[in-house]
Amino acid sequence: xxxxxxxxxxxxxxxxxxxxxxxxxxxxxxxxxxxxxxxxxxxxxxxxxxxxxxxxxxxxxxxxxxxxxxxxxxxxxxxxxxxxxxxx
Numbered sequence: 001x002x003x004x005x006x007x008x009x010x011x012x013x014x015x016x017x018x019x020x021x022x023x024x025x026x027x028x029x030x031x032x033x034x035x036x037x038x039x040x041x042x043x044x045x046x047x048x049x050x051x052x053x054x055x056x057x058x059x060x061x062x063x064x065x066x067x068x069x070x071x072x073x074x075x076x077x078x079x080x081x082x083x084x085x086x087x088x
Contacts, residue, residue: 034067053085
């Protein structure tokens with residue numbers, strides 16, 4: 001499998017902002033380190049755990065939700081992965 005395109009902090013912020021406009025909620029980040037850790041976790045799943053795209057998407061969803069910084073983002077990012085890489 002070719003190396004996947006990993007989500008960036010900027011992409012996450014844009015998706016979160018769109019979610020806030022559509023559904024409302026609070027903006028801001030509780031702890032910057034938690035966001036960086038969540039992003040790194042998805043890369044670790046691929047590079048060190050041999051994970052596939054589903055494992056990467058699950059890592060994003062789990063770790064971003066666990067960080068409680070961008071809770072609305074989890075469902076959005078899973079949809080984004082499906083649009084990029086196909087699937088239902």
